[in-house]
Amino acid sequence: MVLVHSQPPLPIAPSGDSEGVDASVDGTRNGAGRRDGCLTLRLRGVHAAAECVARVAWRLYGPADAPCVAVLGGISADRQVAGECGWWNGQTRDGAALDVERWRILSFDWIDADDLEAPAVETTDQASVLAGVLDALGITRLHALVGSSYGAMVGLAFAAAHPRKVDRLIAIAGAHRAHPQASALRAIQRSIVRLAGTHGDSGTGLALARQLAMIGYRSPREIGKRFASAPVIGVDGVRVASQDWMEEAGRRFTRHFSPRRFISLSESIDLHRVDPTLVRVPTTLIGFNTDQLVPVADLCALQAGMGARCELHVLDSDYGHDAFLKEHSAIAHVLEVALRESA
Amino acid sequence: MVLVHSQPPLPIAPSGDSEGVDASVDGTRNGAGRRDGCLTLRLRGVHAAAECVARVAWRLYGPADAPCVAVLGGISADRQVAGECGWWNGQTRDGAALDVERWRILSFDWIDADDLEAPAVETTDQASVLAGVLDALGITRLHALVGSSYGAMVGLAFAAAHPRKVDRLIAIAGAHRAHPQASALRAIQRSIVRLAGTHGDSGTGLALARQLAMIGYRSPREIGKRFASAPVIGVDGVRVASQDWMEEAGRRFTRHFSPRRFISLSESIDLHRVDPTLVRVPTTLIGFNTDQLVPVADLCALQAGMGARCELHVLDSDYGHDAFLKEHSAIAHVLEVALRESA
Incomplete structure (x- = not known):
């Protein structure tokens, strides 16, 4: 893969918050610098017939002389890591473990199968993109890669393929494979989108698929506490206590x-397979005891099979898989130690 | 509610097996008698505006002088409990805990909201139907009611409303309420059917909803063991290892x-609420440690709140909620003791 040329930044899609604010207005904070850019990379996807030219939007936060940490999130995350509309503001704000005034934080927008002109995109393709971005920016080696959810999977793929480009991996709520139960639920989500799509209504299908995804992201413990009240019988049938919340989450996602992008990135999770023995970068795994998508047993298997030193921290949370977006202080505690450690 | 009149039996719908064999050909076995009948009951549903006349198909197996046990299953079960096409042949066959030569086994086909001319059907409505069937058949008191899944919910509603009509309740994989997590997943299933229905394709929607239901009925442990192989990329995108199995289950269900009936009975599960203190019939609860729909914690809460003697047996199984259809010998062991006990 080679860098073709660099371009002005791509606009950021409206963020996931309920107001649909365009997050690109979120400017520099507390004097910490922020640079956006767009690279055109020539690369060939794992499942592509030929090399293609793909545009990749990246973002750098923080001082140019600080150690660089790549921060990657879930499939719906983007390069907007920090700031009020950033998906990980809790970990990147003033005084936090990844404070953008203390660290140079790099992220990028996921590519999808359409970008690759391929039938599917793999986590190793995203790893290739990250390697290309690092090369283009002249960053020889990351102090750390911190990946959550899909970002953890990409982090494992990156550590296996590019061990000399990263000193340590911190993988949160992601394992070396997708669990078959979670894959089954994602396959159903994709079938919902496709069923609606055959009737020209894929947006409604996407919203409904997102509802199902949300139930997987959270935990029975949280849903049980939040939505214990009795259902009501309305004009459109029985409505359960969680239904308003689910439907709002679905609508918001479609904005x-x-x-197509949802199907591509959802499939990418299910295609993900990394041989743990090939991960030869010191690694810290963080899992959540209520995570329905990434069971702790899979993290134990990953830890046991790893080709490098590997710690596993299992945190208690009500929030299931989404604990990576919720349990800021418990995660920060592990992050601070892991980022400090000698590689 | 009063009995209006008795009628010849309704035909049984094709059973759930893959050949779609009409189960009504499953005749008398080993000399054990079998009687089918259809009652017309005048009743008013909990949510109905007025009394209506509903037809109820019932079945009796076994010797007329044996103690009578009502056996009720999940929402897709019917009065065909025993025989090769029966949904609980494992517990009712020769020598089993509910051998139809040893017990008089009563069951009936669930009514739905359309039958009640009501916006919804409650488990207490099904309990009223059972009471009406008992009255019509001259059965003063059941030796036991054995209900599984939805049938367990109906059993609890029956015990609360008609304590003098039953000596003991055995409730398998069912609690006094639906868990909010399971309700959320059922609400999504209904939304899938309705989304497809708005495009005139509710059959496809029903099949897809059933796929989602299946993942809830089983357990991550079973799915993890059975479907661990890698996905494949086909013409219609990524197919995960469980997908053929799920799709076949969906297609079979629509036969x-x-x-409409699916939505009605699915809603009925979510509407189910029984105050445990009102259940004053000696009860044996059976739960499964991997049941995603009926968590053991809910059974513990039910046991603690019960208004009568109540035992809870938690069985280990790979099969989640569907263990009631799979763990015949472990269930039989509990059933035999419970059916023998003095009331």
């Missing part, structure tokens, strides 16, 4: 995600 | 279930 910044296309059905 | 004997209508979208």
Whole structure:
């Protein structure tokens, strides 16, 4: 893969918050610098017939002389890591473990199968993109890669393929494979989108698929506490206590995600397979005891099979898989130690 | 509610097996008698505006002088409990805990909201139907009611409303309420059917909803063991290892279930609420440690709140909620003791 040329930044899609604010207005904070850019990379996807030219939007936060940490999130995350509309403001704000005044934080927008002109995109393709971005920016080696959810999977793929480009990996709520139960639920989500799409209504399908995704992201413990009240019988049938919340989450998602991109990144999770023995970068794994998508048993298997030193921290949370977006202080505690450690 | 009149039996819908064999050909076995009948009951549903006349198909197996046990299953079960096409042949066959030569086994086909001319059907409505069937058949008191899944919910509603009509309740994989997590997943299933229905394709929607239901019925442990192989990329995108199995289950379901009936009975589960203190019949609860729909914690709460003697047996199984259809010998062991006990 080679860098073709660099371009002005791509606009950021409206963020996931309920107001649909365009997050690109979120400017420099507390004097910490922020640079956006767009690279055109020539690369060939794992499942592509030929090399293609793909545009990749990246963002750098923080002082140019600080150690660089790549921060990657879930499939619906983007390069907007920090700031009020950033998906990980809790970990990147003033005084936090990844404070953008203390660290140079790099992220990028996921590519999808359409970008690769391929039938599917793999986590190793995203890893290739990250390697290309690092090369283009002249960053020889990351102090750390911190990946959550899909970003953790990409982090494992990156550590396996580019061990000399990263000193340490911190993988949160992601393992070396997708669990078959979670894959089954994602396959159903994709079938919902496709069923609606055959009737020209893929947006409605996407919203409904997102509802199902939300139930997987959270935990029975949280849903049980929040939505214990009795259902009501309305004009459109029985409505359960969680239904308003689910439907709002579904609608919000369709404002910044296309059905095709959703299917592509959802499939990418299910295609993810990394041989743990090939991960030869010191690694810290963080899991959540209520995570329905990434069971702790899979993290134990990953830890046991790893080709490098690997710590596993299992945190208690009500929030299931989404604990990576919620349990800021418990995660920060692990992050601070892991980022300090000698590689 | 009063009995209006008795009628010849209704035909049984094709059973759930893959050949779609009409189960009504399953005749008398080993000399054990079998009687089918259809009652017309005048009753008013909990949510109905007025009394209506509903037809109820019932079945009796076994010797007329044996103690009578009502056996009720999940929402897709019917009065065909025993025989090769029966949904609980494992517990009712020769020598089993509910051998139809040793016990008089009563069951009936669930009514739905359309039968009640009501916006919804409650488990207490099904309990009223059972009471009406008992009255019509001259059965003063059941030796036991054995209910599984939805049948367990109906059993609890029956014990609360008609304590003098039953000596003991055995409730398998059912609690006094639906868990909010399971309700959320059922609400999504209904939304899938309705979304497809708005495009005139509710059958496809029903099949897809059933796929989602299946993942809830089983357990991550079973799915993880059975479907661990890698996905494949086909012409219609990524197919995960469980997908053929899920799709076949979905297709099969649509052969004997209508979208309207599915929505009605699915809603009935979510509407179910029984105050445990009102259940004053000696009860044996059976739960499964991997049941995603009926968590053991809910059974513990039910046991603690019960208004009568109540035992809870938690069985280990790979099969989640569907363990009631799979763990015949472990269930039989509990059933035999419970059916023998003095009331």
